[in-house]
Amino acid sequence: MDDKKAFQDYYPDNTAYCYGCGRLNEHGHHIRSFWDGDETVAYFTPQPYHIAVPGYVYGGLLASLIDCHGTGTASAAAYRAEGRPMGSEPPLRFLTASLHVDYLKPTPLGVQLEVRGRVKEVKGRKVVVEEWIVANGEVTVRGEVVAVRVPDEMFAKLLGEGGEAGKA
Template structure:
């Protein structure tokens, strides 16, 4: 089994604030296939600066964790569906099409968070990902999002050519 995270294997040059290995200020989310072969998992301990209400994790941080981890779950499923290892070329890239998050219970600070995600349904150009966040054994939030397989160089070109 490969101990490298999906991020380090497939995008060691990544600069995303949430999951980019090369972002010196980022969260460095590291996602791995679970031994069940269905879920992709990650762990994160929020920094005290990511506090919302006293002793509670800021909901925006939870949204960022769901976004990054779910996106990597979608990409991991694409690699697996094609019978390829993460990091093989051509690179598979997805972006967020829709980000949904339901807060179940307040998420306490000082407790390691465990993310567990899976693709729900068909792995296609658009893939639905369900992502659960646990603080210890307590389910605190559920993400229900859609990720779209894209060529990110075309997206960046389109974004920078738009008139303000």
């Protein structure tokens, strides 16, 4: 999947510093989400420092994967619903309004995780995405993201500031 652009690759530079999915955050997770039919998919391999207890992933990281894959999916779903190509103007960028995560079983460290999403609803400025994380063929986490479109005024302000917005 690395031969095509991820949803997050279309984010304008001034909005690409998110710790979870920002391609311009040198310390971030760099989550990369793609369409896979009617679902979306991202892959992430937790590192030893993502530990909760020996052998298992910290739950906050798993929530971050659900969160950022969900907002990326929301953006792609909105473009698709409007019949527009990703990255076309005006930009469609989404933020989390609600994040729900259920931890079904411990998620092991040292394996590639598959993060999957399915769009449940696209209505106005809101997109609802159901998601799950698979480790070693088993679903270990389920979640839901309610994402809302960044208001045009906020986007205009972010894009008008120039420089490296959000960078410390």
